[in-house]
Structures are given as C-alpha cells and as structure tokens.
Amino acid sequence: MKKKLKQILLIDDSVSDNFIHARRIRNVNVTESIITKKNGREALDYLTEELPNNQYQQPELIFLDINMPVMNGWEFLDEYDKLMDKQKALVVLAMLTTSTAESDKEKAKNYGHLSTFLEKPLKEEDLLSIIQKHFPRLMEEE
Amino acid sequence: MKTSEPHQRQQKILRALIAGALVLLVMFAVAFFNQLRIGTIRDTAGDTLGLERNLAAILTAVKEGESSERAFLLTTDDAYLAAYKNGKQQAFNNLTEARQQLTVLQRPSLSIDTLQVAITEKFATLDQRVASVRASAANGPLVAEADRKLTAQITHTINRLSEGERRQIAELRTRIDRMHKLTAGLLLFSLFALFGLIYYLYTRYYPLVLQVAQSIERRDDEIDQRRIAEARALTLIDALKSKNKELDHFAYIASHDLQEPLRTVSNFIELLEEEQGHNFNEDANTYVNFINQATDRMRELITQLLRYSQIGRDDESQRVDLNESVAMALINLRPVIQESSARITVQLLPNIEGHPVELTELFQNLLGNAIKFTPPGRVPIITVTNSVKNNEVTIDITDNGIGITKVARGKIFNMFSKVHPSGAYQGHGIGLTFCRRIIELHSGRLTLLPAAEIGSTFRFTLDTYVYEKEIKADITD
Incomplete structure (x- = not known):
C-alpha cells in the first residue's frame, strides 16, 4: 500500500466545487482525509483548534479559494501568516477563477507563500503534478 | 412686412420732429428780430423825447434871456446882464443840440432853420437894445412891436415842433406795444407747438417704449427658463452618467456572477463524462455534446459581455x-x-x-x-x-x-x-x-x-x- 498524505484542507464557499475537488482528490487516492471549510474564518478556527497533546490538525496541503464571503482568501492569508508553525500546512495553493485571474495574479505577488496558482476546477492531472512537485516522496514509494 | 413697419413709423416720427423743430426755430427767430427792432424803436423814442425836451429848454432859455434883458434895461444892473448872456448862450447851445438830434433822427432841419433865424434875430434885437442902454446910460424903449412878434413866432415854432415830436413819441409807443404783443403771441404759440410736439412724440414713442420693456421682460423670462432648462439638463446628464455607471457595474456583476453557475454546469458535465462516460450510448453522447456546445458559447458570451462592460473602465x-x-x-x-x-x-x-x-x-x-x-x-x-x-x-x-x-x-x-x-x-x-x-x-x-x-x-x-x-x-x- 502506498503512503498517503494525512489530510488535505479545501477552503471554498462553492459546494459544487468542493464536491468535485473532493471527488477528484479521492480518485487519485493520495490522502487519508479531506476536510472542507466554507470560508477563511471557518478554516482559521479549524487550524487553531487545539487537540490533546498540544497538537493541531496541521493538514499538509491547503487548496484556497480567493473569492469567498465572511473572510476571503486574501484576508485568510493575512491571518494565516500570524499562526504558529505547527498550526500551518506544508503547502498552500490558491485557486483562481478565470474571470478574475489577471488581477488576482497581480495581487498574489504580495503574498510570499503563494507561488503557484491553479485554475478551477482542478483536474486529476493537476492534482498528480502538484503531488509530484510538492511531495515527491509519495510518488517514489508508489 | 414686420420689419418695414417700425422702419416706416420711425421715418414718420423723424419727419414730424424735423418739421416741429423748424417751426420752433422760425418762431424764435421772428421773436428775436422783433425784440431787436423794439430796442431800436425804443432808442428812437428816447432820442425824440430828448429833442422835445430840448425844444422846451430853448423856449425857456429865450424867455429867461428876455426877462433878464428887461430887468437890465430897468435897473442897468450888470448881474441881470450876465443872466441875459447866460440865457442867450443856453438858447444857442440847446439849438445846436436839437439840430444834432434831428440829424440823428434823420428828420428835415427846415423848421429848426426857421427857428434859428428867428432866435438869432431876436437876440440881435435884444443885444442892440442892451448896447444902446449902455451907451446912453438911459432907459430905452421897453418892448417894441417887432420884438413881441418875434417872441410869438419863436414860441409858435417851438410848440409846433414839440407837438410833432410828441405825436411821434406816441406813435412809437403804440408800435412798441404792438410788437411786444406780437412777441408774446409768438412765444405763447411756440410753447403750444412745443407741447404739441412733445405730446406727439410721447404718443408715438410710448408704444415703442412699452414694446421694448415687454421684450426685455420676455427675454429675461427666456433667460431664466433657459437657465432652468440648463440646470435640468445638467441634472439629467449627471443622472444619466450615474445610471450608465450603474449599468456598467451591473453588466460586470451579472457577467461575473453568471459564470459561477455556468462553471458548475460544465464541471458536472465533465465529471459525468469522466465517471459515467463508458456507460453512455450514442444518444447520451449527442446530448452531452449539445450541452457542452451551449455552455462553451455561453461562457464566451459572458466573457465578451464582461469585456464590453470594462471598456474604458480602468485607464x-x-x-x-x-x-x-x-x-x-x-x-x-x-x-x-x-x-x-x-x-x-x-x-x-x-x-x-x-x-x-x-x-x-x-x-x-x-x-x-x-x-x-x-x-x-x-x-x-x-x-x-x-x-x-x-x-x-x-x-x-x-x-x-x-x-x-x-x-x-x-x-x-x-x-x-x-x-x-x-x-x-x-x-x-x-x-x-x-x-x-x-x-x-x-x-x-x-x-x-x-x-x-x-x-x-x-x-x-x-x-x-x-x-x-x-x-x-x-x-x-
């Protein structure tokens, strides 16, 4: 049995997008669990929720939508920056909608931990290449 | 038509003005010359009066001379002789003056010549008597018949002359009177004419003045209305501009938000094909193709609409x-x-x-x-x-x-x-x-x-x- 990620966090207000993304992630079979949160605020609450043994959820990979109610992707990133390292994920990836892609890419230059942009919806090939790029060891052991 | 009417009226008014002014000018000229002539006539009257007085003075001097001579003849007092000589001198002086006055008045000097002859003769007679008295130192004949005649002639001549001059004066006075009346009449007439002219101008120009006032009022109204209309137009322009902005914004929001459900549709069609595609028969494939074409076209339309709404927005x-x-x-x-x-x-x-x-x-x-x-x-x-x-x-x-x-x-x-x-x-x-x-x-x-x-x-x-x-x-x- 190949090694999997412990947890992937999807932050997106679109139920249908979450459904599709969760389904495709499950199809490529790279993680033990998939958690979905509807906006930045809920996601922050989830990340900062303390578990027994001074542990945190700490998902390895976060897919972040930008355009969300309550707390959007940019606001989330501002808050995320202030978290302790053990609360943070290994990789955060922003997902962009085509219509706002250009202006959002401009803005994203101000956020250091965002180097990759993905266009929604994610495809299975996209997921595989992301895993290969950020978690090469998972692919090796396959 | 409309433009020539006021023009004609103005011509008419102008003509009336010129005619009125001419009449007034003529009247004033006549009055002026009349007044000048009155002055001349008055001078003549003054001269005539002076002449008449002179004539009276001549008579008085002759009479005084004669009475002084007579007193000398009676008393042989030299004081009376001096008074006589003085009277004689006075008579001749007045006579010379009267002659000059006659020349000024441009009258014939015939009667004054007669008078001079008579007076000269008279004083010659008197001088003769004085001389004879002084020589003999005795009283001479007091009044000769010839001497009395001479005095009567002198008196008569002077009276006649005076009478003539008085008549002359009366006549001149009448003339002056008449001319004064003429001047007054002319002035009065001029005054009426002036009033008439002013009234004419008033009746002619009053409607014009009214018209001008009305048109000014109308224009002010128009300006006000135009200003109001302008303000309204500006408000409208503002409203339209903001409406336009709203529309642009609406187009932007609409096209942006329309993409979300569209994306969901195409995403799930894709998912359907991925997961169930192998179960599709030919019909199902055709349907899915139609749906895909429609979503593609709709995506394109929305994108264009979005671009359209963004023209001129950013820069x-x-x-x-x-x-x-x-x-x-x-x-x-x-x-x-x-x-x-x-x-x-x-x-x-x-x-x-x-x-x-x-x-x-x-x-x-x-x-x-x-x-x-x-x-x-x-x-x-x-x-x-x-x-x-x-x-x-x-x-x-x-x-x-x-x-x-x-x-x-x-x-x-x-x-x-x-x-x-x-x-x-x-x-x-x-x-x-x-x-x-x-x-x-x-x-x-x-x-x-x-x-x-x-x-x-x-x-x-x-x-x-x-x-x-x-x-x-x-x-x-």
Missing part, C-alpha cells in the same frame, strides 16, 4: 498615436493577414487623446472583420484613409468584401446579432458593438457608408481631445 485617457494602434492591431492580426494574403494600405494618422488598449482593439476588430468577410478566393484589399477637421478625425475603412445587405444594415450594430447563417462566418456577433462603444468613449460616431458595388466602408470619427475633464470641472465650479 485614464492619454496621448495616443493612432499609427501605433493600427500597427499593434496588424501585429495581432498577423495570422489571418498571412493566411488571406490581405493587402492593407494605411494613410498616415494623427495623434489623439484617448485609450490606447481600446483603440488598438477597435482597429483590430474592424480590420479583422474586413478580412473575415471577404469571399474565399478573393484577396482582401483594405484601405484606411482619414481627414482631420475641428478637433475631430474621420477615418474610413474600406474593403472589397461581401458587403452588407440592406436588411442587414439595421442589425449589424446590435449586440450579439449575426447576420450570416450560423457557421458561414465565425464570430460572436459582438465586434461592431465593441467598436461602437469604443468610438463613443472617444465622443465619436460609427456609421456604415451607403453600399458600393463591391465591399463596404465603415466610417467613424474620434475626438482628438477628451472634453470629459473640462465638463467635470464646469460642474464642480
């Missing part, structure tokens, strides 16, 4: 070299130009104040259309000509393409309208709508020139200046 206008805009458009069109081997001639274009990205898109759309709507097998020949006049450049883009039919002419500028059967020519039917919007952004108009034998010509204008800033400044002032 300020700046100096744009239209030659560069065309050059950029040609670079973007390079593949189609090469494919069709189109020949494009561009006349040197001016610089304008505008939006560079939109202007490039404008040329790209129109040139692209010109190439696209050329029948297969024909080499597209396109010319871009222009002329500048009054801060406005007019640009013609002429092609040798399929042209535009009469029926199609009314439709081509409508959004999403395609006049060719689906599939004959590719496109979204939005190009010309884009063009028109971009041209309107530059205060211009897009028209299609009347159909020629072959091809078509799109003509559009662009303002070389953007007035928007100035208008805004005016409103805030």
Whole structure:
C-alpha cells in the first residue's frame, strides 16, 4: 500500500466545487482525509483548534479559494501568516477563477507563500503534478 | 412686412420732429428780430423825447434871456446882464443840440432853420437894445412891436415842433406795444407747438417704449427658463452618467456572477463524462455534446459581455498615436493577414487623446472583420484613409468584401446579432458593438457608408481631445 498524505484542507464557499475537488482528490487516492471549510474564518478556527497533546490538525496541503464571503482568501492569508508553525500546512495553493485571474495574479505577488496558482476546477492531472512537485516522496514509494 | 413697419413709423416720427423743430426755430427767430427792432424803436423814442425836451429848454432859455434883458434895461444892473448872456448862450447851445438830434433822427432841419433865424434875430434885437442902454446910460424903449412878434413866432415854432415830436413819441409807443404783443403771441404759440410736439412724440414713442420693456421682460423670462432648462439638463446628464455607471457595474456583476453557475454546469458535465462516460450510448453522447456546445458559447458570451462592460473602465485617457494602434492591431492580426494574403494600405494618422488598449482593439476588430468577410478566393484589399477637421478625425475603412445587405444594415450594430447563417462566418456577433462603444468613449460616431458595388466602408470619427475633464470641472465650479 502506498503512503498517503494525512489530510488535505479545501477552503471554498462553492459546494459544487468542493464536491468535485473532493471527488477528484479521492480518485487519485493520495490522502487519508479531506476536510472542507466554507470560508477563511471557518478554516482559521479549524487550524487553531487545539487537540490533546498540544497538537493541531496541521493538514499538509491547503487548496484556497480567493473569492469567498465572511473572510476571503486574501484576508485568510493575512491571518494565516500570524499562526504558529505547527498550526500551518506544508503547502498552500490558491485557486483562481478565470474571470478574475489577471488581477488576482497581480495581487498574489504580495503574498510570499503563494507561488503557484491553479485554475478551477482542478483536474486529476493537476492534482498528480502538484503531488509530484510538492511531495515527491509519495510518488517514489508508489 | 414686420420689419418695414417700425422702419416706416420711425421715418414718420423723424419727419414730424424735423418739421416741429423748424417751426420752433422760425418762431424764435421772428421773436428775436422783433425784440431787436423794439430796442431800436425804443432808442428812437428816447432820442425824440430828448429833442422835445430840448425844444422846451430853448423856449425857456429865450424867455429867461428876455426877462433878464428887461430887468437890465430897468435897473442897468450888470448881474441881470450876465443872466441875459447866460440865457442867450443856453438858447444857442440847446439849438445846436436839437439840430444834432434831428440829424440823428434823420428828420428835415427846415423848421429848426426857421427857428434859428428867428432866435438869432431876436437876440440881435435884444443885444442892440442892451448896447444902446449902455451907451446912453438911459432907459430905452421897453418892448417894441417887432420884438413881441418875434417872441410869438419863436414860441409858435417851438410848440409846433414839440407837438410833432410828441405825436411821434406816441406813435412809437403804440408800435412798441404792438410788437411786444406780437412777441408774446409768438412765444405763447411756440410753447403750444412745443407741447404739441412733445405730446406727439410721447404718443408715438410710448408704444415703442412699452414694446421694448415687454421684450426685455420676455427675454429675461427666456433667460431664466433657459437657465432652468440648463440646470435640468445638467441634472439629467449627471443622472444619466450615474445610471450608465450603474449599468456598467451591473453588466460586470451579472457577467461575473453568471459564470459561477455556468462553471458548475460544465464541471458536472465533465465529471459525468469522466465517471459515467463508458456507460453512455450514442444518444447520451449527442446530448452531452449539445450541452457542452451551449455552455462553451455561453461562457464566451459572458466573457465578451464582461469585456464590453470594462471598456474604458480602468485607464485614464492619454496621448495616443493612432499609427501605433493600427500597427499593434496588424501585429495581432498577423495570422489571418498571412493566411488571406490581405493587402492593407494605411494613410498616415494623427495623434489623439484617448485609450490606447481600446483603440488598438477597435482597429483590430474592424480590420479583422474586413478580412473575415471577404469571399474565399478573393484577396482582401483594405484601405484606411482619414481627414482631420475641428478637433475631430474621420477615418474610413474600406474593403472589397461581401458587403452588407440592406436588411442587414439595421442589425449589424446590435449586440450579439449575426447576420450570416450560423457557421458561414465565425464570430460572436459582438465586434461592431465593441467598436461602437469604443468610438463613443472617444465622443465619436460609427456609421456604415451607403453600399458600393463591391465591399463596404465603415466610417467613424474620434475626438482628438477628451472634453470629459473640462465638463467635470464646469460642474464642480
């Protein structure tokens, strides 16, 4: 049995997008669990929720939508920056909608931990290449 | 008609004024000369009066001389002799004066001559008597008959003369009186004439004055109304501007938000194909294809709508070299130009104040259309000509393409309208709508020139200046 990620966090207000993304992630079979949160605020609450043994959820990979109610992707990133390292994920990836892609890419230059942009919806090939790029060891052991 | 009427009336009034002024002038002249003549006559009357008094003085002097002589004859007192001599001297002096006065009055001196002879004779007689008395130192004959006669003659002559002069004076007085009356009458008449003239002018001019006052009032009203209308127009313009902004914003929001559900539809179709595709029969595949085509087209339409709503939104206008805009458009069109081997001639274009990205898109759309709507097998020949006049450049883009039919002419500028059967020519039917919007952004108009034998010509204008800033400044002032 190949090694999997412990947890992937999807932050997106679109139920249908979450459904599709969760389904495709499950199809490529790279993680033990998939958690979905509807906006930045809920996601922050989830990340900062303390578990027994001074542990945190700490998902390895976060897919972040930008355009969300309550707390959007940019606001989330501002808050995320202030978290302790053990609360943070290994990789955060922003997902962009085509219509706002250009202006959002401009803005994203101000956020250091965002180097990759993905266009929604994610495809299975996209997921595989992301895993290969950020978690090469998972692919090796396959 | 209307213009000549007041003119004629003015002529009439002018004539009346001149006539009135002439009459007044004549009357004043007559009165003036009359007054001058009264002065002369009065002088004459004064002279005549002086003459009359002189004549009286002559008589008195002669009589005094005679009585002094008589007193001397009786008393041989030298004092009386001196008084006699004095009287004689006085008589002759007055006589000389009277003669002069007669000359001044231009009267015949005949009677004064007679008088002088009589007086001279009289005093000669008296002198003789005085001399004889002094010689003999005795009393002489007191009054001779001849002497008495002489005195009577002198008295008579003087009285006659005086009478004449008095008559003369009375006559002159009557004349003066008459002339005074004439002057007064003339002045009174002039006064009436003056009043008449003033009244005439008043009746003639009062309606004019009224008219002028009314027209001034009317004009003030018009100015007020125009000002109100202007203010209303400005408010309307403001309202329209904000409505336009709202519409643009609406188009933006709508097109943006429409993408979400559309994306969901296409995403799930994709998922359906991925997961259930192997179970699809031929019919199911056809359905899915139709759905995909529809979502593709809708996505494209929404994207175009979004772009349309964003024309002129982001950037300020700046100096744009239209030659560069065309050059950029040609670079973007390079593949189609090469494919069709189109020949494009561009006349040197001016610089304008505008939006560079939109202007490039404008040329790209129109040139692209010109190439696209050329029948297969024909080499597209396109010319871009222009002329500048009054801060406005007019640009013609002429092609040798399929042209535009009469029926199609009314439709081509409508959004999403395609006049060719689906599939004959590719496109979204939005190009010309884009063009028109971009041209309107530059205060211009897009028209299609009347159909020629072959091809078509799109003509559009662009303002070389953007007035928007100035208008805004005016409103805030």
